[in-house]
Amino acid sequence: MAANIGDMEAPPTQTKSWCVQWLGSEGDFLAGAKRQPIPLERLNGLENLYAIGSLDQRPGEVSIFDSVPFISEVWHSAETIDSNSIYRAEFLIYAIVECWHRNSIWQTVEGEKELAAALLPRAVAEGINVDEPFPFLLSGYAAQAAGGCFCASSYPDGRELSEEATSRFSIEKESIEIVGFYSSNQQGILTPQDSPFHMHLRTMDNRISGHLESVQWEQGFIVELPARSANKH
Amino acid sequence: MKVESYGWCMEWIGSQKDFIAGKAKEGISLERFAGVENLYAAGPLEQGRGEVSIFDSTPLISKVNEATVNVTVGYGYRAGFFVYAIVENWRRATVRIPIENENRLGEQLLPLAVENGIDIDRPFPFLVYCYIAQAELRILCNESSPDYSPELHEKAKVRFPITDSSIEIVGFYSRHHRGVFTPPNSNFYMHVRTLDNRLAGHLEYVRSKQLVTVCVPGVGNTFSHETDDNRPNNTW
DSSP states (O other): OOOOOOOOOOOOEOOSSSSEEEOOHHHHHHOOOOOOEGGGGGGTOOOSEEEEEESSSSEEEEEEEEEEEEEEEEEEEEEESSSSSSSSSEEEEEEEESSSEEEESSSOHHHOOOOOOOOHHHHHTTTTOSSEEEEEEEEEEEEEEEEOOOOSSBBSSBBBGGGGGOOOEEEEEEEEEEEEOOOOOOOTBBBBBTTTTEEEETTTTSOOEEEEEEEEEEEEEEEEEOOBBBGOO | OOOEEETTTEEEEHHHHHHHHHHSSSSSESSGGGGGEEEEEEEEBBBGSSSSEEEETEEEEEEEEEEEEEEEOEEEEEEEEEEEEEEEEEEEEEEESOOOSHHHHHHHHHHHHHTTTTOOEEEEEEEEEEEEEEEEEEEEEOOOOOOOOOOHHHHEEEEEEEEEEEEEEEEESSSOOOTTTTTOOOOEEEEEETSSSOEEEEEEEEEEEEEEEEEEOOOOOOOOOOOOOOOTTTOO
């Protein structure tokens, strides 16, 4: 896929009908390794785009749900979401998926192990190679979810990120949508070092968006996975 | 009647007109649909005792009990008429404008359907989910035993407001089936559930806030990715 954004490296994971790509790595971002940032305006006009990443030059997150960008910024302890301003990401994973296969899961799911147990068999059934990165969507009424801005240990300009400037959220009993990526072989690149999942959340009322650290479902939820290629039917 | 297309199908049993007129003597057993995957459906329970709304094979049965909505899950019921679709894959489009009425919904839905190869002169199913400012839900609550009739039908309607909630809608569109499965004055037949499954039933009207996701049946992913694509850098 020639989804090059500038001249930055863009290792692709391909299937015939959808793709996952990433620019930079979470490990480099956290280590403060400087990369050429990605202006998000270059994504403008792309359809069926799902992405998550971290902002350049400022503590914040970008979460793109079906081509709609949500920016969560931490600035003087005030978290805001803005869908209109122009931003750059230092690290971005993205997928273009036209068509999704829906599954309802009517069981309590808590923690990444249980989520993996619910997600992976369904991904395999949909013909997805789970040894390679793949995107997924989760939605429903969450019993609990928590996360925040996944910020580098220091600002690029050297200022320490104060405790007050970090932003964490914890919600209970609220409807949410999650865009996530699973990768068992790129931990520290696409996902945190200790997890095969990298997920961002938005509340359905668009009040909160950002990096998701934990989620608990008690009343069931919907999983969406990239549908098989049309020519495989 | 049945509409079949590549990767999805839609069918209806009985009609709204016959149901309201009391001509639907034998209810439609929902048990025959237990085990059907990727099922989306809507209809009233027989004799107007409540509503059935099926989202991805999960049957939500809504009844009114002492002026409150009681939603349970189960296939052990019979419907007065029933419209359903089996859809494997959905194509999504998220719009950034509020949807305030059926016309606005049609403006978003129909182009998406056409773009995905759906013949909009034939019935098709759709899904919508969003955060709403306001909606109205209707559940039939007929407690009488005589034959169902238009008078009983009107009397059985109990309406509930929904405000500031996240909802999902299962809907069926047709230009040519008024009184069959869409109301006499509309091309849309829609049921709604709140995402917490606290409320479900027939949707009378909806006014969403910004960001509405509309889904129509999709045949599967067709987008082609090539690593050696010669498009210039910095473009997609």
